[in-house]
Amino acid sequence: MAHELDTRDAPGSGDSEFADSVFADNLRIARMAAPDAPDLLVPPTANTLFVPTAPFLTQTSMKLPVGRQRMEVLHISDYDGVEEALRARSASGPLSQAFELAPLRVLRRRFGVGHVNNGGPWMLDEPALADVRRLISAPFKPTEMKALVADVVATCDSVLAEMLKADAEMLDVGTYANEVHFRMMARIMGVSESLAPVFREWMRVFNESDSLATLTRQPEIRRTLSALLAQAETSQHQGGEIVGLLGFLAQEHLGGAMIGSSRLRTSDVVSLLWAVIAAGTDTPGTAAAATVYFTLQTGDFAGLTEYDRARKAISESLRFYPPFPKPLSKVRVDCEIAGVPLKKNQWVETHLPAANRDERVFERPHEFDIDRPDIKNARPFGDIPHYCIGSHYGQLVGAHVITTLATQLPGLALLPKPRPYRRHTGLLHRLDSLPALTNV
16 A cells, blocks of 8 residues: 555644644554554654654744744655755755854854854765765774774673673663773774773763753863874874874874865864764664664564674664654755745754655564665665764674673563653753663
8 A cells, every 4th residue: 555644734833732743643653553563762852753744844943052043944754855855965955954154163163162062063064064074984984894893892892891790780781882882982083992981971961962052061072182183293293103083183184184165173173073972872872772672672682692683683773763863954045845845044854763664665664673674775874965974883883782782691671660761852862871680
């Protein structure tokens, strides 16, 4: 039977009650479609679509450092519409990720003012985005990831041993997955592993924020990363070798590399390094924990002792509930997206969970199936030109986290009901805290 979008009248741009009912009904439909599927733990205020629905507008506001900005947002959730919207962020496309006002961006880059996260590199458009991707993508290419396998496995083993020594009966899977990531990130950056706890604390503040506008200031991020960059540049001036991503960026900075039409600045390098640390928790941390949560419910967890099997499980988890489920873009010129006329300065939110459950593309879309034959069609990492450069790294580390747990703790179990688990609605829909019984 051909899939048809929900064709009820879309809510008006100011009809918040009707919009809320659309989100609530949408989630209810998804749950009813597969009652035996794992619990998604969708937060009450997620406003996320899990079933493709006719595009509709809502009215909201974005908190700014000073005041608020009124927003009219078009919600797109079917597979074709989401693909169109994601690709509209290309070099000549009508949608933009660059939310920050140009004068503020100039000040932030030139003088290093404001929070290091504001206007991060993931919010750049072409041609600057292409330069950013070139500068930070090298360590995350598939060939480089293969060389990291032994380090990833050893890190998974050592972190698990440390945590079980501290508490042999209870393991927080989210904390474990993130700790592995932060230690690996220190190695990829070419800095001391002793900085992993520092990265963890920075990320804790980031994760507890509802939006970029409400982030608590963390000047130590800029100070620490600026000092590391200065050390790397001094070493290179003295003939030292180039080590890790930090060393590569130091070399590019000294060599006068460009981001778009301007020179790479110290503030840019700091922003790039922090973006790699922060964005890297999406898959190895958030998705690995969610995979364990889902597969413990389906009974698949104990069978995830082989890497390929774990990789399939994490891919299905990313389809089932992507960690970053609603990419938001700003309309920069009047256009039409998914058949809806849009004006400059309106917004488009693409709902990946719904697109990944489109019946025209996926069989039994609301069921959790590790052996799903159509998994290649899922879009958990966005699309060109903003496709996640760390997708290979995230899935590699996440899969090894899972195989380590399934091999060493096959009796791992969720806490008894009612379970104290929750998913957060901040910058990521993350389940980073997942205490589980080890049963050892």
